[in-house]
Amino acid sequence: MVYDYSELVQKTRQWAEQAGLSGWINNGVATEISQFDSRKPDAFFSNSDVTVGAVTRPLIMAFMGGTGVGKSSLLNRLAGKDIARAGIARPTSREVTLYHHYSLAIDKLPAHLPLSSINVSQHDDESNKGIVWIDMPDFDSTERSNKELVLQWLPHIDVLIYVVSPERYKDDKAWRLLLAEGARHAWLFVFNQWDRGQLGQYEDFNRQLQKAHFVEPVIFKTVCMDTDHTDEFGLLKSTISSIATEHIVSQLEQRSLQVHKDELKQKLLNTAALLGAEVKLEPITELWINQWQHTVKLLRQGFEWPLKQSAAYYAEHAADLMVNAFKTNYSLWDAWAQGLFDDGLDEFIINMNLMGLPIAPFRNDVSIIREKAPKIIQTQAELATRMALANPGNVLQRLFLKCMRLCEIVLPLTAMSWVGYKVFMGYYVSNMTDNHYLGLDFTIHSGLLIAMTWLIPYFILKKLQPSLKKSALKGLNKGLAVAFEIIGGEVLLITEKFVQGHAIQVSQLSGLIEQCGKTDTDQKLSIANDSPLHRMLIS
Ligand SMILES: Nc1nc2c(ncn2[C@@H]2O[C@H](COP(=O)(O)OP(=O)(O)OP(=O)(O)O)[C@@H](O)[C@H]2O)c(=O)[nH]1
Ligand SMILES: [Mg+2]
DSSP, X not given: OOOOHHHHHHHHHHHHHHHHHTTSSOHHHHHHHHTSOOSOSOOSOEEOSSOBTTBSSOEEEEEEESTTSSHHHHHHHHHTSOOSOOOSSSSOOOSEEEEEETTEEOOOOOTTSOGGGEEEEEEOOGGGTTEEEEEOOOSSSSOHHHHHHHHHHGGGOSEEEEEEOTTTTTOHXXXXXXXXXXXXXXXXXXXXXXXXXXXXHHHHHHHHHHHTTOSSOOEEEOOOSSSSOOOSHHHHHHXXXXXXXHHHHHXXXXXXXXXXXXXXXXXXXXXXXXXXXXXXXXXXXXXXXXXXXHHHHHHHHHHHHHHHHHHHHHHHTHHHHHTTOOOOSOOSSOHHHHHHHHHHHHHHHHHHXXXXXXXXXXXXXXXXXXXXXXXXXXXXXXXXXXXXXXXXXXXXXXXXXXHHHHHHHHHHHHHHHHHHHHHHHHHHHHHHHOOOOSOHHHHHHHHHHXXXXXXXXXXXXXXXXXXXXXXXXXXXXXXXXXXHHHHHHHHHHHHHHHHHHHHHHHHHHHHHHHHHHOOOTTOOOOOOTTSTTGGGSOO
């Protein structure tokens, strides 16, 4: 599918707007692209009810040049009457004079063109029905409004007639305009006031034009004064008539369109370079993983002492922790940790920038993690500590202690049962045999047995009870590890989102660039070497 030019510019603007808003391109670039003229560089004249010979729209020709070179005089001579103000006062013309066949209607005059500065004259010359002449004010004068007026009209002009005089053929401002606008129009050159001109000046002007890439510029020497000088005005007129054909108008239109597309393409290629379209993004996730490992290593080193302090505090206030009213004074994530974390992120962002990538989207997304990091650390550390304090020690330790607690009950009970049985049996036997009822030894030994069966498990339980501080420290370390994983993972997700977003932007931009290079198949632009247009275009 090939986009129409206006559609292409519209799509480009939409792209630039969203890319600017999401930070992929900076605001300056976005504005520059959004200001790209979406109007088709076609003419604003159309044939109203009247047909203009074989021409679908007239050829728009404009006189351009420094003040006093004789632009208005040339138009007056073409018209055969004084339609444009010409004179000695400088600058003379402060308005645009339109000269056209009465059958043409100005029905599409772009809104931005100031109507108050237009002076319209009509003619009934059938041979020049297909041409609209425009006399523009000078471009190099001190009048800023003149320059603005010329710049406003330029995009609508097919052929520019660049007029110079012996004094002003080296005019710098007009020359710079010629270089800037060169490719957008066809150019004819008029060396006016030739009655005062010299061959050396003409040749110099010719050489100058060749430097501006006009291989064989079409230059006419004219004299617009009542003198006996012969000049090439007739040749200028016939050349103009020869190019006012439907074919040439459409060729110029296509060329202008292509130039606009090329300019847009160049702008988009520059934007693609700023976007880092060619940058390989695969190493970026690896880069973050390495960066984060390094940061975590430093954070762990720095957390060693605060961790111990926190563990001691947690151990001391374990009871509070269990009733959910725990408030610690030890915040692990202090200004130092935040600084180190920020430095790690900033270093990563700088590396992305060095790779030639736009960093704003990543920087915006990652700012949330900068704020969230303290909370993640605190929450995870506290959660793991609560769990560690609720179940201190490891699984084996806990199983062994469980057994000991059981022994603490079962062993004394067994011992007591055995002693009870012995007491009962001793009493029974002594009744039957008249022997002594048990003895002192038995009393001491059975007392000792009961005491030992109770004391040994009790002692073991007491000694092997895991330290709360150690458990808290273990919990804190575990919590920190989880928190680091969460933070690193979230940044990784943002990095992946950045890579995907970048790929989308690059592909959309590439699509637009590709569109700039496409032309409608039925609109083939080829200007033959023998075409009168050939010498009027920059090679
Ligand atoms: N000697 C001589 N004078 C000319 C010739 N053509 C025009 N002039 C004079 O040059 C002066 C300026 O002519 P304009 O036609 O007003 O020049 P312009 O380029 O329209 O000037 P601005 O409107 O100020 O940009 C007038 O006094 C003309 O009479 C020429 O071929 N030879
Ligand atoms: Mg003038």
